[in-house]
Amino acid sequence: xxxxxxxxxxxxxxxxxxxxxxxxxxxxxxxxxxxxxxxxxxxxxxxxxxxxxxxxxxxxxxxxxxxxxxxxxxxxxxxxxxxxxxxxxxxxxxxxxxxxxxxxxxxxxxxxxxxxxxxxxxxxxxxxxxxxxxxxxxxxxxxxxxxxxxxxxxxxxxxxxxxxxxxxxxxxxxxxxxxxxxxxxxxxxxxxxxxxxxxxxxxxxxxxxxxxxxxxxxxxxxxxxxxxxxxxxxxxxxxxxxxxxxxxxxxxxxxxxxxxxxxxxxxxxxxxxxxxxxxxxxxxxxxxxxxxxxxxxxxxxxxxxxxxxxxxxxxxxxxxxxxxxxxxxxxxxxxxxxxxxxxxxxxxxxxxxxxxxxxxxxxxxxxxxxxxxxxxxxxxxxxxxxxxxxxxxxxxxxxxxxxxxxxxxxxxxxxxxxxxxxxxxxxxxxxxxxxxxxxxxxxxxxxxxxxxxxxxxxxxxxxxxxxxxxxxxxxxxxxxxxxxxxxxxxxxxxxxxxxxxxxxxxxxxxxxxxxxx
Amino acid sequence: xxxxxxxxxxxxxxxxxxxxxxxxxxxxxxxxxxxxxxxxxxxxxxxxxxxxxxxxxxxxxxxxxxxxxxxxxx
Ligand code: SF4
Ligand code: SF4
Ligand code: SF4
Numbered sequence: 397x398x399x400x401x402x403x404x405x406x407x408x409x410x411x412x413x414x415x416x417x418x419x420x421x422x423x424x425x426x427x428x429x430x431x432x433x434x435x436x437x438x439x440x441x442x443x444x445x446x447x448x449x450x451x452x453x454x455x456x457x458x459x460x461x462x463x464x465x466x467x468x469x470x471x472x473x474x475x476x477x478x479x480x481x482x483x484x485x486x487x488x489x490x491x492x493x494x495x496x497x498x499x500x501x502x503x504x505x506x507x508x509x510x511x512x513x514x515x516x517x518x519x520x521x522x523x524x525x526x527x528x529x530x531x532x533x534x535x536x537x538x539x540x541x542x543x544x545x546x547x548x549x550x551x552x553x554x555x556x557x558x559x560x561x562x563x564x565x566x567x568x569x570x571x572x573x574x575x576x577x578x579x580x581x582x583x584x585x586x587x588x589x590x591x592x593x594x595x596x597x598x599x600x601x602x603x604x605x606x607x608x609x610x611x612x613x614x615x616x617x618x619x620x621x622x623x624x625x626x627x628x629x630x631x632x633x634x635x636x637x638x639x640x641x642x643x644x645x646x647x648x649x650x651x652x653x654x655x656x657x658x659x660x661x662x663x664x665x666x667x668x669x670x671x672x673x674x675x676x677x678x679x680x681x682x683x684x685x686x687x688x689x690x691x692x693x694x695x696x697x698x699x700x701x702x703x704x705x706x707x708x709x710x711x712x713x714x715x716x717x718x719x720x721x722x723x724x725x726x727x728x729x730x731x732x733x734x735x736x737x738x739x740x741x742x743x744x745x746x747x748x749x750x751x752x753x754x755x756x757x758x759x760x761x762x763x764x765x766x767x768x769x770x771x772x773x774x775x776x777x778x779x780x781x782x783x784x785x786x787x788x789x790x791x792x793x794x795x796x797x798x799x800x801x802x803x804x805x806x807x808x809x810x811x812x813x814x815x816x817x818x819x820x821x822x823x824x825x826x827x828x829x830x831x832x833x834x835x836x837x838x839x840x841x842x843x844x845x846x847x848x849x850x851x852x853x854x855x856x857x858x859x860x861x862x863x864x865x866x867x868x869x870x871x872x873x874x875x876x877x878x879x880x881x882x883x884x885x886x887x888x889x890x891x892x893x894x895x896x897x898x899x900x901x902x903x904x905x906x907x908x909x910x911x912x913x
Numbered sequence: 914x915x916x917x918x919x920x921x922x923x924x925x926x927x928x929x930x931x932x933x934x935x936x937x938x939x940x941x942x943x944x945x946x947x948x949x950x951x952x953x954x955x956x957x958x959x960x961x962x963x964x965x966x967x968x969x970x971x972x973x974x975x976x977x978x979x980x981x982x983x984x985x986x987x
Binding site for chain 2: 475477478480502530531536600603
């Protein structure tokens with residue numbers, strides 16, 4: 397049994413308790429308070445047409461709520477690329493790092509299909525298979541589409557997903573629709589070629605290499621055209637944008653409007669990852685990435701226009717498992733060849749039915765918490781961090797967490813705002829003390845941290861840093877617990893027992909917004 | 914017959930392989946090689962050598978100075 401499945405079992409007591417108050421689950425609940433369709437970034441069917449909800453509800457990237465319950469995998473069948481980006485360097489493989497374009501092993505479509513079966517058998521909540529590089533899937537159309545054909549045939553219950561820079565997209569729209577690719581992600585960093593030229597030094601198009609503004613203009617036209625063609629065919633599209641301070645950070649609000657008007661379903665603004673050791677142009681040039689607050693502020697300013705994705709982990713091109721929990725190392729080609737793979741669709745369905753129960757219970761808990769909060773009135777907003785291994789539960793030990801999930805609490809409930817990775821990658825040899833320092837630094841903007849367990853020493857250090865360690869909600873649902881805590885917090889503030897103080901920005905390092913492997 | 918690939922820089926991305934009009938490029942252990950017998954510098958097909966144009970790492974597909982040029986530089 398997988399570790400995450402075990403966690404679910406050990407925490408299942410709570411689940412069944414809450415199940416008793418379960419109401420009929422129609423895929424999700426409308427979120428009280430906000431009253432807004434927010435299926436991409438938060439849970440909820442809200443105003444979504446049912447056929448769109450069906451497409452997103454079990455996709456960990458399209459639904460924030462689903463990402464606690466369902467897993468995805470990327471198969472690295474697409475090495476070649478047709479554009480260059482100043483934030484990318486594919487000549488680099490670090491097993492401990494989570495970054496798009498990084499892989500340990502390139503696969504043939506046949507190997508990829510085998511890996512899909514192996515993973516789907518071991519991780520029954522794996523619902524989505526994507527091709528996301530390490531180059532561009534559509535610069536490798538034969539390998540990409542052959543992989544999809546094989547997966548369609550061998551594991552028809554698995555959804556397909558594709559991530560592309562969009563340059564070749566208009567040429568492949570029909571094939572994408574024919575192979576029933578459910579979701580396409582297009583990386584669009586600009587609609588203004590002047591800005592594009594600062595991000596993409598060249599493209600390779602129609603047997604020619606173009607550079608500068610001309611290259612960016614072609615790229616931008618092809619991206620927007622591809623997006624329009626896909627949404628016209630009913631393929632769900634997400635747009636990823638890399639936020640590069642001083643280059644496109646302001647401009648991304650325009651990008652947001654442009655992609656929304658062309659039917660994009662969800663916009664994912666991701667922070668630039670740029671360390672000199674990554675060897676990217678931006679990294680070597682000292683271009684900084686945005687801070688946690690800058691990313692959130694930009695996401696907020698786009699949110700009035702459309703749903704924003706806030707839980708992206710900028711995964712490796714061969715990532716496997718729940719978002720933020722990379723199990724790729726368990727599924728190397730060598731290990732897969734030695735595995736006895738039995739693809740059992742029925743067993744997967746049964747497991748997923750259990751997941752749905754837990755998920756329903758979680759939503760019920762969330763709504764109850766909201767109902768309780770409804771009477772409170774306060775302008776106060778605080779951030780809190782949560783250590784979780786998935787299933788929507790507070791089920792991780794402080795010392796074992798590789799990342800924390802951050803929620804913003806207000807009287808309208810708990811809103812997911814992002815996650816903070818707390819390991820420094822590829823730099824072994826860190827002492828425990830400095831790890832603790834990094835962990836505390838990464839959540840300096842939070843008022844509390846929720847964990848299943850925590851040792852005495854880190855507890856004391858957290859309190860010293862002004863962050864309340866909370867372990868009394870171990871194995872309980874995140875939403876219900878954090879709102880219950882918030883209610884107590886508001887009570888104490890109202891009674892004058894504590895003074896509400898704003899906290900500072902977190903000390904987020906250049907790669908701390910992406911997931912640990 | 915002159916282009917060659919600097920193996921230490923090649924990312925093994927395979928972008929060049931499919932673009933070569935002469936099927937001169939092949940992989941060996943993750944690194945790509947150009948068969949000097951087959952490479953025509955893309956003469957007769959394209960204005961610029963396709964392996965150079967598509968390679969994401971600059972100065973990785975380069976002229977092999979040890980061999981005579983196939984055509985005069987444009
Ligand atoms: S990179 Fe982002 S969108 Fe893609 S699989 Fe990872 S979390 Fe999902
Ligand atoms: S120059 Fe042209 S013919 Fe020669 S290897 Fe490169 S792509 Fe092939
Ligand atoms: S395009 Fe460049 S990096 Fe890619 S395989 Fe060819 S020589 Fe190597």
